[in-house]
Amino acid sequence: MSLMRSVLLGISENRWMRARGPRLWFVRRASRAFMPGDEFADMLRAAGELRPLGIDTVFTRLGENVTDASEASFVTRHYVEVLDALGTAGIRCEPSIKLTQLGLDLDKEQSYANLRALAARAHATGNYLWIDMEQTSYVDVTLELTKRLKAEFPRVGVCLQAYLYRTMDDLNALVEQGIGVRLVKGAYKEPATLAYPKKADVDENFFTLATVMLECLSRKNGFRPVFGTHDVNLIARIRAHAERAGLAARDVEVHMLYGIQRGEQLRLVKDGAIVRVLVAYGSFWFPWYMRRLAERPANVWFVVKSMFAG
Ligand SMILES: Cc1cc2nc3c(=O)[nH]c(=O)nc-3n(C[C@H](O)[C@H](O)[C@H](O)COP(=O)(O)OP(=O)(O)OC[C@H]3O[C@@H](n4cnc5c(N)ncnc54)[C@H](O)[C@@H]3O)c2cc1C
Numbered sequence: 001m002s003l004m005r006s007v008l009l010g011i012s013e014n015r016w017m018r019a020r021g022p023r024l025w026f027v028r029r030a031s032r033a034f035m036p037g038d039e040f041a042d043m044l045r046a047a048g049e050l051r052p053l054g055i056d057t058v059f060t061r062l063g064e065n066v067t068d069a070s071e072a073s074f075v076t077r078h079y080v081e082v083l084d085a086l087g088t089a090g091i092r093c094e095p096s097i098k099l100t101q102l103g104l105d106l107d108k109e110q111s112y113a114n115l116r117a118l119a120a121r122a123h124a125t126g127n128y129l130w131i132d133m134e135q136t137s138y139v140d141v142t143l144e145l146t147k148r149l150k151a152e153f154p155r156v157g158v159c160l161q162a163y164l165y166r167t168m169d170d171l172n173a174l175v176e177q178g179i180g181v182r183l184v185k186g187a188y189k190e191p192a193t194l195a196y197p198k199k200a201d202v203d204e205n206f207f208t209l210a211t212v213m214l215e216c217l218s219r220k221n222g223f224r225p226v227f228g229t230h231d232v233n234l235i236a237r238i239r240a241h242a243e244r245a246g247l248a249a250r251d252v253e254v255h256m257l258y259g260i261q262r263g264e265q266l267r268l269v270k271d272g273a274i275v276r277v278l279v280a281y282g283s284f285w286f287p288w289y290m291r292r293l294a295e296r297p298a299n300v301w302f303v304v305k306s307m308f309a310g
Helices: 003-013 015-023 025-031 040-053 071-088 108-124 136-150 167-176 199-217 232-243 262-270 284-294 297-309
Strands: 056-061 091-095 129-131 156-161 181-183 224-227 253-257 275-279
Touching: 003 056, 003 284, 015 025, 015 129, 025 284, 025 297, 040 091, 040 129, 040 262, 056 071, 056 232, 071 091, 071 108, 091 108, 091 275, 108 129, 108 224, 108 275, 129 136, 136 156, 136 167, 156 167, 167 181, 167 232, 167 275, 181 199, 199 224, 199 232, 224 232, 224 275, 232 262, 253 262
Parallel strands: 056 091, 056 275, 091 129, 129 156, 156 181, 181 224, 224 253, 253 275
Antiparallel strands: none
C-alpha cells in the first residue's frame, strides 16, 4: 500500500479528523465532484439526469459507526420514507446501506431489526436492498445478518471485497443461497495477513471471482452478480470472458460511483451492459471522501486546487 493511501485511510478512520474534517470548506468543495449534494433531493436530481442516459441508480445516505441509537433509528426511518417515496413515484433507485449506520456497533439485534424494516419496505415496493461491506472485523457479522435477511426477503445483495483472501469461500456460500453479490476491490486499510497487499494480486483475484460469478448466473436462484469497479481493463476482460462463455452483454452489470469514469459508463450502456451509478448524499461525507482520495491519491490535487478556486 502506498504511503499516501495509508495516510489517507488513517485519516478516514481518525475520530478527531472525522469531527473536524467536514469544517474544512475547501475539502467540502472538492468532495462535490463525487456527490451532487447533502440532501435526498440532490440524489434524486442526479438520478433523474442519469436515467435518460440509460443509467439507473443505487443510493446511500452517508454515515457509519453511529454511536447513538436514536441516530440509527432516524436513519432507518429516513430510508423507509425514501423507499416509500421511490415506490410511489416508480423511480428505480436501489438503496445501499452500512450496518454500522444502523447501529451495529451498539446492539446487533437492534441493528438487524432496523435492517429488517428496510428489507420489508424494499420488498413491499418492489425494490432491492444492497448491504455495503466495511472493515474486516465486520465481515462475519455482515454476512450472518445478510443470510438471515435472505431467508425472509428475496431481493437482497451484499458487497464482497476482492482484496480479502477469504472472499472465494464467502462467494460460494452466498451463491448457494441466491444472495446478490456486488464485487469490489475493497476500500479499507487491512493487514497483509487478511488481504492481498499488492494491487496486481487484488485485480487478478477480482477477475477470478468474476468468472465464478458469471458461471453462477445459470443457477437462476436469485443470485445477481454485479461488478463494482471503475477499472476499464478489468471490465473489458470480464466482458470478453462473458462473451466467450456465450452470455449476453446485459448479463454483465457494472456499478460505478457518481462522478467517476463517466465516459466509460456511457460506453458500457452503448455496448449493452447494465450500468448503475451509486449516488451518495448526506452531511457525514468526510471518511467516505477520504477513501475516495485514497483510491486515487492524485485526487488530493483537486482538494489543493479547490483552496484557490474563486
Ligand atoms: C458501486 C460501488 C460500491 C462500492 N462499495 C464498497 C463497499 O461496500 N465496501 C468497500 O470496501 N468498497 C466499496 N467500493 C469501493 C471499492 O472497494 C474500491 O475502493 C473503488 O471502487 C476503487 O477501485 P476500482 O475497482 O475502481 O479500481 P482501481 O484500480 O482503484 O481504479 C481503476 C481506475 O478507476 C479510476 N478511479 C478509481 N477510483 C477513483 C477515484 N476515487 N477517483 C477518481 N478515479 C478513480 C482511476 O482512473 C483508476 O485508474 C465500492 C465501489 C463502487 C464502484
